[in-house]
Amino acid sequence: MRINPFKPGSPVPVGMFAGRLNELDKLEHGFAQTRAGQPINFLVTGDRGIGKSSLLWFESAVARGKVESGDFGYFKFCVASTQISEKTDLVTFLKILQKEIAREVGKTEVVRKFLAETWDFLQRVKIMDSSIDRARKDSEEEIVISDFCHSLAETVARITQPGQGEDRREGLVIVIDEADNASAELRLGYLLKTITEALLRASCNHVCFIVAGLPDTFDKLRQSHESSVRIFDPLPIRELEIKDRRRVVELGMAEANKLNVAGKITIAEDAKEQIALLSEGYPHFIQQFAFSAFNAAKGSEITLDDVNSSAYSRGGAIETIGLKYYQSDFYDKIKSDEYRQVLKIMAARGNDWIKKSEIRAEFKGTEGRLSNAIQALTSRRIIQKDSAKDGVYRLQQRGFALWIQYFGDPKSAR
Ligand SMILES: Nc1ncnc2c1ncn2[C@@H]1O[C@H](COP(=O)(O)OP(=O)(O)OP(=O)(O)O)[C@@H](O)[C@H]1O
Ligand SMILES: [Mg+2]
Incomplete structure (x- = not known):
């Protein structure tokens, strides 16, 4: 048997990472700025499977100095990475970040003691009961966030100007993947805006945030705080050349x-x-x-x-891609054959915009059923309505459209 090196199910290891020169350039430029005390934050967005996490893995290795940057030599950042799920709440989120930082920098007894003291408050904070009222929850959260920023600034000061025998770092890179999963309660946009502003007020200028997720991450951040997206340089990830x-x-x-x-x-x-x-x-x-x-x-x-x-x-590449990436959208979220019929008609155009009247021309069913299908698919975020034009829609993801095209009759996918 031959060992198969290809990685269809996980982010690609550093040694097999290909392309993306512009994106690498931009991120590394951001690291150089952060190193010089002029930090830049990034919002990496793209379709499912386009390579966001792989890019983050690669650039984390560059930030840590495990891989040389083309233009800037070896960086020496501390990198803290986390992923967001629907269940992530504020306290869990902050605790995971703190643990990641401690894991990376807490190599000596002295530093471990310093970290334990600096982050003491977080150990005592309890996950807030969902039954407490919103106003009280908000004000308690404010205090936790403020304490967090304070501890973070102290930690960054310590690692950038270390004591004797400690490793000096150029700053901290905080990577937040799968941000599209963020719940409304987490208020991720608000949280990140508050943290970045507090850090700047504390003259903590060596922290770079990289947030990644599906394209609707942008809207999610904006919903939680209108101007939060402005703290980021957008970095959309597209198909490989x-x-x-x-x-x-x-x-x-x-x-x-x-x-x-x-x-x-x-x-x-x-x-x-x-x-x-x-x-x-x-x-x-x-x-x-x-x-x-x-x-x-x-x-x-x-x-x-x-x-x-x-x-x-059967059981080949295209079927497997569907099972891994799109099956839940195609079957589990869509129980009706009519919905799938609409998707097939739309997928013939990739993810270009299509008029409802054009879908109707091919749709086998009543007007009412077509309207229901379109409404259900829109509310499940599988298709998107053009906000500028009435009755115009498209599939959210081109990769998904391609898969539907390739796979032909959706019934055979089962
Ligand atoms: N630059 C690259 N070079 C080689 N393979 C890559 C590259 N980027 C991604 N891949 C491969 O593509 C697949 C998807 O990559 P990855 O998990 O990074 O995407 P993603 O955008 O994070 O997906 P998701 O939206 O599901 O989180 C993986 O199989 C990975 O190995
Ligand atoms: Mg990913």
Whole structure:
């Protein structure tokens, strides 16, 4: 058996990360600014599977100085990473950040003691009971946030100007992934705006926030505080260019030959090209097509036929992508065949805008049922209504549209 290096299910390891030169440039520029006391925060947004978490992993390694930056040499930041779920509340969120920081910098007894004292207040804060009234909850939260900022500023001061024998860091990078999951109660936009402003008031100028999530993260932040999005430089992540798609495959093949020293394996040019084309630049498609083709290859070369047969077969790449990324949207959130019919009609246009009248022309069913379907899909955030034009809609995600197109009759996906 050959060990398959492709990573269809998880963010890509640093050694297999391909492309994204502009995004890397921007983030590293931000690190250099933060190092110089002029911090920049980023809001990384993009479709499911477009590569947000992979980019964050890679740049966390750059910030820590594990990977050299093209323009700025080796950084030396402390990096604290967290992911948001629907259940994350304020206290849990702050505690996780504090623990992450302690894990990274609390290497010596002296620093551990300093951290324990500085963060003492957080250990005593209890998760607020949901039954207490909003006004009281808000005011208690204000105090917790203010104490948090104070401790954070002290910690950053300590790691940037350390005591004897302690490691000096250039500052702190706080990475917050899956921010689209944030509940309204967490008030993430408000929270981040309050923290960044408090840090600046405390002359704590060496902290950079990177927040990442699906494209609607932007609206979520704005709903919790109108101007909170202004503290971020937007960094939208798009499909990979053709040459970078090939590079994803090449880096995987190089890894394969490290893992399988005994049985070298190559990929035919047309096979590589086909993966690049079929994927339309979605890295999770590339990893899955390459993974499936790698497993299908019989000899020492992955052929075009291996790519095609493993993509479309039952249990093949396209079906697997759907199971991993889109199944819940397609089936679990949508119980009716009519809803799926609407999605199929819309998916034929990718995620371009389409008029309701155009959907109606192909829809087999009554007007009322079509309206219901469109309304249900909109409220479940699977399709989006054009706020500027009446009766115009589109699918939220192009990757999802592609999957529906590829997969043809949705019934066969079961
Ligand atoms: N630059 C890259 N080079 C190679 N592979 C990548 C790259 N970016 C992402 N991938 C691959 O694409 C897939 C999706 O990546 P990732 O999990 O980072 O996306 P995401 O945007 O965070 O997705 P989600 O919205 O589900 O959180 C993974 O299989 C990962 O290995
Ligand atoms: Mg992710």
